[in-house]
Amino acid sequence: MEETRPGLGQRLRNNWLELLLLLIFVAAIAWIATTARGVYKAVAVVPTETPTTTPTAPPRAEQPGTVAATPQPQRDTFDGQLAARIATDLVDAGPRVVGSDGHLAAVGQMIGQLRQSAWGLQQQSFTVEDLQHTNIIARSGNGDIIVVAAHYDTAPVSDLDPDEANRLTPSPGANDGASGPAILLELARSLDKDALNGQVWLAFLDGKYTPASVDGSVQEADSGASALAQALPDNVKAVILVDLAGDADQRFTILPNGDPQVAADLWAVAEQLGYARWFVPETSAAADGSVQLFADLGLPTSAIVDSDYSYLRTTGDTPDKLSSGSLERVGRVLEVYLEKQGQ
Secondary structure, three states: OOOOOOOHHHHHHHHHHHHHHHHHHHHHHHHHHHHHHHHHHHHOOOOOOOOOOOOOOOOOOOOOOOOOOOOOOOOOOOOHHHHHHHHHHHHHOOOOOOOOHHHHHHHHHHHHHHHHOOOEEEEEEEEEOOEEEEEEEEEEOOOOEEEEEEEOOOOOOOOOOOOHHHOOOOOOOOOOOOHHHHHHHHHHHHOOHHHOOOEEEEEEEOOOEOOOOOOOOOOEOOHHHHHHHHHOOOOEEEEEEEEOOOEOOOOEEEOOOOOHHHHHHHHHHHHHOOOOOOEEEEEOOOOOHHHHHHHOOOOOEEEEEOOOOOOOOOOOOOHHHEOHHHHHHHHHHHHHHHHHOOO
């Protein structure tokens, strides 16, 4: 049987149908492509911004011909509180009557502290009434000598005590025998040795007092001062004695038998430091025996001593009578004076 072929009209309808399907397919592809591009844009990864760091500037080069400044160490100055502590330690060791445990302990304490401060040391021994005494001399510098001296021994009895029952008791000697050595020991720590053009001798003197007599009386022998004065070389330009220097009610006047120029120089430093209220430029009524020992040998001598001290040679001469401010005023005057002499 012969196959029947579609007519022309049928073929045209089929072709239009195919064309329509093709157009629908192309449109669908185009829509999908457009949608895909939008999705791609929506989910595109945004690059993460890397934090930026400020570059550190390289160290500045020194300008030619310049030198970087070196910080200067702050130098020590005299500290009244340290001096008060030293005086208290001396008193706490016991009365410093020659031959006693307190006396021996004081010698050891002073030598130990002077070695710590790197001063040259010499011990001068002498005998009084069969008792061995010791002067301690610390030295620094070269050239002409300024001696600063203070006694460290204490009265063997409190013969001036208002209570008669206490008069055979040794005096603690806080102001009379500890204030002076404490000032000298703190000077040994604080003095700028490089500022001194000459020598400084710090002399710790024994034998201010004689041993007590049978009736309990005691005398000022000044045997340590005498031993030192006789042993000094010819190139001493000044001797300064320090005693009774730490009480709260402090007032110093100029001794009549001292060297006027040495005193004037010391009192001028005190005025410069604002201490004129305590270093009064008036002449004392009474001379000083220790000063006279040196003056008799032609040595220019003065003293910083407050003789108006109501607890002298009593059991009441204790550390609570001392003032760190008073100790510091004396120490600062000596510190400036000694360093000024080297300029």
